[in-house]
């Protein structure tokens with residue numbers, strides 16, 4: 210039993226082959242998946258796939274990459290998060306890779322998401338890219354640990370992993386951990402305590418080895434988990450067990 214803690218099932222590459230994708234999940238023992246929202250304009254697609262399938266959950270949020278889109282306030286996020294399949298707030302965070310001027314609107318939007326998550330007692334799905342120091346600073350200032358959550362698709366240093374864990378957050382590893390040049394990320398995989406580790410695909414992006422470069426899908430979280438198991442010198446069964454337990458502990462509104 211495996212859970213894909215972060216994917217984008219509503220994106221055209223995946224939703225256009227919905228049945229095949231769900232069948233592949235079942236064949237690979239991937240019992241549940243969390244479909245993460247990236248903007249409010251496409252939220253109906255996220256909620257739709259979660260409504261159609263009991264084992265698919267959803268989040269509500271606006272990704273920091275999206276500059277031109279509906280800007281939610283706390284009340285709007287809370288209203289949307291009341292949907293019965295919504296188990297998290299996000300994805301949110303900071304991304305200075307695509308926005309190198311480190312715009313203030315990203316930090317303001319991130320703070321709004323953290324405040325909403327604390328008010329509705331749902332965990333945060335946090336995205337950070339080229340912005341770790343500011344991400345951690347905003348998390349600390351807003352006391353994001355009250356809501357808790359996950360640093361998704363983690364690609365940062367051991368230091369950032371340590372700081373995130375100290376704030377009470379989980380670390381989710383993607384297919385990047387299987388890439389040949391990702392030795393430092395495999396070090397992170399060994400470092401994260403067993404009770405704070407999650408796995409994800411972030412599909413349709415970032416397919417793990419041996420599918421690197423192809424369209425990713427939730428079924429492939431099995432290969433992510435295998436790469437994590439190899440890095441830690443543990444079995445796939447063990448990684449599956451701990452990451453599944455962790456998923457349902459963190460996303461407490463998700464019913465197994």
Ligand SMILES: [Zn+2]
Nearest residue numbers: 300336361362
């Ligand atoms: Zn992300």
Ligand SMILES: [Zn+2]
Nearest residue numbers: 215245300411
């Ligand atoms: Zn994502």
